[in-house]
Amino acid sequence: MAKVSAKNGIILIGGRELSSYVMAYDSQNNANPIDVTGFTDGCQNFIPGLPSSTITADMFWSYSGVQVHEALRTLGTTGQVTILPEGSTAGGQCITMPVMQSNYNPGGVITDALKIGSLTFDNYGTGTGTENATLLYHGTTTTSFTGSGFLDVSAAAATATCGATLHIWGTALAADTYVIKVQDSADSTNGSDGTWADLVTFTLNGSALGSERVIVASGTVDKYRKVVATRTGSAGNTLSFTVAFWRGAN
Numbered sequence: 001m002a003k004v005s006a007k008n009g010i011i012l013i014g015g016r017e018l019s020s021y022v023m024a025y026d027s028q029n030n031a032n033p034i035d036v037t038g039f040t041d042g043c044q045n046f047i048p049g050l051p052s053s054t055i056t057a058d059m060f061w062s063y064s065g066v067q068v069h070e071a072l073r074t075l076g077t078t079g080q081v082t083i084l085p086e087g088s089t090a091g092g093q094c095i096t097m098p099v100m101q102s103n104y105n106p107g108g109v110i111t112d113a114l115k116i117g118s119l120t121f122d123n124y125g126t127g128t129g130t131e132n133a134t135l136l137y138h139g140t141t142t143t144s145f146t147g148s149g150f151l152d153v154s155a156a157a158a159t160a161t162c163g164a165t166l167h168i169w170g171t172a173l174a175a176d177t178y179v180i181k182v183q184d185s186a187d188s189t190n191g192s193d194g195t196w197a198d199l200v201t202f203t204l205n206g207s208a209l210g211s212e213r214v215i216v217a218s219g220t221v222d223k224y225r226k227v228v229a230t231r232t233g234s235a236g237n238t239l240s241f242t243v244a245f246w247r248g249a250n
Contacts, residue, residue: 008087010138011057012242013121014079015210016071017169024058025083027095029130053129055081055097055121061106061114068116069106077101080165080211081121082244088138091150096131096165096244098213100124133165133246136182136227140170142236144178149188149224152247157186157223161248163215164200168208170240176233177205182245184222194224206239221247 011022032049063069082096105117123129137147152158164182180202188194199221200214227243 004086006085010084010088012080012082012084012167012169012211013057014071014077014081015167015169015204016067017167017240017242018059018068018071021060021062021068022057023060026056027083027097027130028054028056051129053097053123055083055095055099055130056118057081057121058118059116061108061116072101072116072119073104075101075104078124080167080213082133082165082167082211082242084135084138084242088135090135090137090148092135093153094133094135094244096133096213096246097121097129098124128161128248131163131165131246131248133244134225136164136225136243136245138242140238140240141229142238144231145227145229147227147243149185149194149226150245152221152223152225155223158221158247159218161215161218162221162246163213163248164202164243164245165211165213166202166204167211167242168204168206168240169242170209170238172208173206173235173237173239175235176231176237176239177207178232178239178241179205179230180241180243181228181230182243183226183228185224185226186222188224188226196226197222199225206237206241 033046034049037044084094099121102120108114182200183196184199185194185196
């Protein structure tokens with residue numbers, strides 16, 4: 001079995017690409033077992049309780065515009081955390097979760113760099129915990145963009161609840177705006193052929209940094225998906241964005 005280095009990992013928090021400030025991360029999914037052991041049982045017995053999920057990130061301090069301190073200093077901040085464990089190659093697997101930031105702990109010692117400790121991001125709102133996703137795109141564009149089509153991990157249409165997560169990072173656009181969508185197809189092989197239909201349309205348009213999660217209710221989602229970003233304007237501002245598409249268990 002091949003082993004993969006973690007050094008190419010990319011960490012996005014609420015529309016900020018903060019990979020170079022993160023020393024380590026951890027994603028935990030727990031069943032919160034309930035002890036139902038009776039007096040005559042031969043060992044402890046458990047039933048599953050409500051699942052819970054957290055993501056933690058050990059981070060360096062930085063105070064510069066939209067970097068770490070300015071972006072993460074407010075407790076209770078909500079948004080999305082998305083981790084690309086193997087880097088920016090589209091089609092790769094990644095994890096994403098709607099989160100609430102639970103702590104913020106700046107500190108330092110004279111022999112080390114300033115740090116903000118281990119930040120905890122807890123599952124928030126309507127989230128179903130850690131969402132295992134396919135990376136549709138991570139990068140930049142200065143004009144309208146159409147990505148490649150990627151096959152669902154099951155190689156079939158999805159009937160479970162699905163959704164997509166968007167991060168607008170880098171620099172907010174001064175003049176141009178974009179309509180960013182995820183489309184699906186039953187018969188594409190490379191993103192440029194087949195018949196495509198709009199599946200998800202995001203509200204964020206590049207005029208501000210941020211993150212957004214859109215749910216597709218249970219039904220049938222065709223087995224190929226791609227991202228499309230359509231520019232309005234002609235300034236050629238650089239749009240930096242990431243889109244991941246996930247499917248639930250039911």
